[in-house]
Amino acid sequence: MIKIIPVETKKDLQRFIKLPFRLYKNDPNWIPPLIMDMKTKFNPQKNPYYEHSQVQPFLAERNGKIIGRITAQTNTQHNKAHNDKVGFFGFFESIDDQKVPDKLFETAYNWLQKKDCDTMRGPMNLSVNDECGLLIDGFDSPPYVLMTHNKKYYVNLIEKSGLSKKMDLYAYKVPVTKAPERIEKLAKKLEKRGKFTIRSLSTRKAQLKEDIKTTFEIYTKAWENNWGDVPMTKSEFDNIVKEMLIYVRPEFVYIAEVDGKPAGFSLTLPDYNFVLKKMNGYLFPIGIFKALYYKNKVTRLRVIAMGVIKEYKNRGIDIAFYAKSFETANNHRIKWTEAEFSWILENNKIMNRIAKNLGGVIHKTYRIYDKKIAY
Numbered sequence: 001m002i003k004i005i006p007v008e009t010k011k012d013l014q015r016f017i018k019l020p021f022r023l024y025k026n027d028p029n030w031i032p033p034l035i036m037d038m039k040t041k042f043n044p045q046k047n048p049y050y051e052h053s054q055v056q057p058f059l060a061e062r063n064g065k066i067i068g069r070i071t072a073q074t075n076t077q078h079n080k081a082h083n084d085k086v087g088f089f090g091f092f093e094s095i096d097d098q099k100v101p102d103k104l105f106e107t108a109y110n111w112l113q114k115k116d117c118d119t120m121r122g123p124m125n126l127s128v129n130d131e132c133g134l135l136i137d138g139f140d141s142p143p144y145v146l147m148t149h150n151k152k153y154y155v156n157l158i159e160k161s162g163l164s165k166k167m168d169l170y171a172y173k174v175p176v177t178k179a180p181e182r183i184e185k186l187a188k189k190l191e192k193r194g195k196f197t198i199r200s201l202s203t204r205k206a207q208l209k210e211d212i213k214t215t216f217e218i219y220t221k222a223w224e225n226n227w228g229d230v231p232m233t234k235s236e237f238d239n240i241v242k243e244m245l246i247y248v249r250p251e252f253v254y255i256a257e258v259d260g261k262p263a264g265f266s267l268t269l270p271d272y273n274f275v276l277k278k279m280n281g282y283l284f285p286i287g288i289f290k291a292l293y294y295k296n297k298v299t300r301l302r303v304i305a306m307g308v309i310k311e312y313k314n315r316g317i318d319i320a321f322y323a324k325s326f327e328t329a330n331n332h333r334i335k336w337t338e339a340e341f342s343w344i345l346e347n348n349k350i351m352n353r354i355a356k357n358l359g360g361v362i363h364k365t366y367r368i369y370d371k372k373i374a375y
Contacts, residue, residue, distance in 0.1 A: 004103055036283060037243075137365040169345060174339050174359050175359060183326075196258045198324055256312070266321035325339075
């Protein structure tokens with residue numbers, strides 16, 4: 001008999017966090033998250049997501065053994081932005097037994113129904129601004145930083161539980177070589193014609209604070225009409241910046257300006273999943289030394305965010321961002337071997353075309369699922 005347990009104690013949260021470590025023990029492509037980071041994510045006093053929304057994790061247990069998990073969460077920020085009543089699920093894990101996801105999704109469904117939601121959508125860990133999407137193609141390599149990895153059989157488990165495709169997200173793999181000459185020439189021409197300039201994130205503390213404020217302003221405006229976009233609160237943005245500053249290389253973060261006004265920004269991160277793999281979930285006692293040792297051995301990059309404010313679109317700023325990223329990577333002291341552009345919505349024709357023109361090939365596809373909630 002399968003028993004569903006709401007996570008309410010530290011012991012239950014520990015079991016929730018540790019389940020994937022057992023399920024993926026022999027999977028070379030799974031990246032263990034830092035356990036301390038996972039505890040922070042589910043701490044209402046430390047995660048600003050809880051300031052506006054609710055989260056309830058659940059465990060599936062049979063004969064005293066944890067065999068599955070899921071979260072159900074509201075997202076008032078999403079519903080305000082899109083004027084809908086969507087609820088979300090995330091952090092789904094399960095053994096290969098259909099009875100387990102059936103129970104877990106039924107539980108999440110019922111919880112969201114009580115919150116007056118009319119749709120269950122996911123996986124989102126916890127929102128579209130975090131890790132999201134179920135990997136449905138591209139299981140033969142590890143994910144890039146802040147991207148997901150899951151068991152191949154999850155696709156069948158989820159779909160047999162009554163969820164259906166809502167949107168696919170593409171991840172393009174691109175070799176880090178010299179940008180095509182036509183792209184370099186085009187970028188320079190567009191920068192001159194569009195009357196914009198591109199600069200890197202400042203390394204000076206005072207200016208860095210101003211640059212972070214600028215990126216928040218751009219982020220809020222540039223993504224507001226994208227499918228599924230959820231505007232972050234200032235505290236959420238600050239929290240993400242705090243987490244990412246550990247990984248960020250300022251030379252790979254760009255701000256575009258037109259007449260001194262912010263117009264767009266681009267963020268590329270080193271793929272620190274290579275480091276996390278070595279740490280196996282623990283920062284202490286020796287994980288910190290592993291992090292310091294391996295951080296300069298990372299050779300992959302992920303272009304994680306790129307956006308342009310509406311009034312400055314169609315000037316070629318996005319193309320110039322890509323060209324600048326290639327240029328920096330090729331002239332860098334570290335020999336970067338490949339990059340991932342992720343994720344890109346399947347219906348974003350412009351960004352998909354740019355990725356392909358830069359030599360990108362889709363190597364992973366992630367899927368967002370929906371299920372209507374009946375009353």
